[in-house]
Amino acid sequence: MDTAARASSLSLSFPAALLHGHDTATLSQAMGLLAIVGDLGMGQPLDGSARAARLAARVAAAAGAGAAACEHARMVALLRWSGCTATAAGFAAMLGDDVGARHALVSRTLHARQAARLSDTTGLAEVHCEVAGDIAAMMGLPAAVERGLRHVWEHDDGSGLPSHLRGADVPDVVHHATLGGDLDILARVHGVDRALDMIAQLGGVKYPARLVALVAPHARAWLDALEAAEAPSSQPDFLPVSASLTLVADMIELKLPWLAGYSRRVALLAQEAAQLAGLPETQQRGLARAALLHGIGRAAVTNTVWERSGKLSAADWEAVRLVPYWTARAGSRIDGLGPDAQLASHVYERLDGSGYFRSLDAGALGAPQRLLGAAAAWVALRSPRPWRAAHAPAAAGALLAAQVTGGRFDRATVDAVLAAAAGVRAAPGNGIADAGANAAAGAPVRATLSARETEVLRRISLGESNKAAARAMRLSPSAVRTHVESIFGKLDCTTRAAATLKALTLGLI
Incomplete structure (x- = not known):
């Protein structure tokens, strides 16, 4: 992918916002x-x-x-x-x-x-x-x-x-x-x-x-x-009570560096679109959680499939089609997460029955399933991939509109997603208000990285080499190497994967 095109997408991430605790798990x-x-x-x-x-x-x-x-x-x-x-x-x-x-x-x-x-x-x-x-x-x-x-x-x-x-x-x-x-x-x-x-x-x-x-x-x-069910036991007092599902999503996405932060952005967008669509709080919560869980099944598919530059074979597609199946199966094994994982497993279903893995059609897909699929599609279109640059908002909107015409998404769902992506927020009572002030309300706390270090961090988190980052930023490779060493020191890590994980948790990227 052209590094200049990748650079143009770095500032286009979904506005920082809170998930209102919807990402909390035991x-x-x-x-x-x-x-x-x-x-x-x-x-x-x-x-x-x-x-x-x-x-x-x-x-x-x-x-x-x-x-x-x-x-x-x-x-x-x-x-x-x-x-x-x-x-x-x-x-x-x-x-x-x-x-x-x-x-x-x-x-x-x-x-x-x-x-x-x-x-x-x-x-x-x-x-x-x-x-x-x-x-x-x-x-x-x-x-x-x-x-x-x-x-x-x-x-x-x-x-x-x-x-x-x-x-x-x-x-x-x-x-x-x-x-x-x-x-x-x-x-x-x-x-x-x-x-x-x-x-x-x-x-x-x-x-x-x-x-x-x-x-x-x-x-x-x-x-x-081991063949007998394990007797339930109480959690030791020395352990914390809760953890964040965003950490699980971030861990999943380390498999493919260009996915870093993808599920977080889908969760935020799906939650905001659900508010605009007037869905109740319980469904907003379920959507945010499902978005964070929807990538679980990717771990079962070898990177050689995900990173293949040409057309996927029939066997490759069969493996990809099973991704949401594995997500559903994983969630079914965790007490309390079954419904969220079931919703997550509908992310690739489409109204005309052309989706996977169940090939459901409009009659079986409710508002949450439709919103999750449209939100994931929008974020994917707006994100860079190794084989293409991120689509600009107008181009991404046109591609979603074409899928409405083709019967894969419905107009009301896509309109809610596009409005949320444009910064429109639901006012109290689920009315519609301009995002303006509240978009920054959940802005993450920044660490002490400089602006240049933050840009280097964004690039290496997406899988760019020092050489590619230097070329795009018009720096020498040694300067980028110095910035990377400084980033590692400030984040107390020694590898790019660890830096990416910590940066996501701290809200740096």
Whole structure:
């Protein structure tokens, strides 16, 4: 994409506004979603991390850990894949399929051709661990959990990543989570007997041999117990009560840098359009939440499909059509989020029945479903993509109008979306008022980045290289590099993915 065209779109983001608390979830809900997104991205079943978490707690207990340490092990196992979206592009470039290849890596089924393409993954491990640790910190999880996630790929013998920690320097919680996760994955793929043999061979290498000896006699019973529903338990007092669904959306979009902030903008626009359309508060809330959740299923599709420059094949399209299916399935597993995820899974349905995955028509699509689809379409048209520049407002409006004529959207819904995008806001009582003053009411608090640093940050968050950003900003590459280093220092991070995640949370981009 032409960098000048990309630059012209940087100032066209949806006006800052509050989601009125509609993005608030319980900590359990947010962690459950992050776990499922990780499972999808790693090619695992939807309950993979949940199963690993139960086993990790048992491993910790067998090792003599107290109740708090067992809970820490459970949380590290649950969130151990939460940095995987940030490394999807790297694994896709290296192995051709980030989802399938990572499944092969963790299940020890990598075939010779893939193994030949596997090179140094230190940089990818650094990104994964930094993002996972930052997510834990942003959610207010205990320091032991954050530290465990920042070292989740370390091995007992020092062969792990990213820091090559050895022996006692590796947090116990890492061994508990890793061994629990490996037991579940290897038993599922290879059978229990072979899994125990493989784990025994890794004793003293990946995890301490003494820990393997403690676990082995109980492994079968623990695996059998996973088939029974887990008894509900109260949340420990040391954990925060709530978390933000925007963090889940931001984590999902690290998979494709050019998507950064997309779901946030859809949520804001859908909420404002719903107010203009006179929808009740409960439906406005559901729309905002659905918009933040609608990208969950993207994690299940390899980056090679999303980044393909030419026409998608029939197989590619079949994978894409299943994205909203996976979103619905994920939400159905999280208590209290089923209705929001169901609404989210209608984002690509169209009135003429040409949408997916259900191919519903006008008779089955109510106002919330219609508004969500139109809002997502508008934001997509107004956002830059690797294969095109962002459409100007007039062009985007014309394209939506053409879809009204073609029967895919209805005129009233599109009018509400266009009005909201233009800054029209609902006055008290759902009348219509000019946005003017209240558009700035929810403006995010700015950090101490300079205007130039903010522009550099916007560009690298969209996937631009230092060289491309320098060319577009008419700076030298060394000047951009200096700005990037300053940004990293101010945001206390070392990778672009972590900088993007923190910048979104702080409202910088």
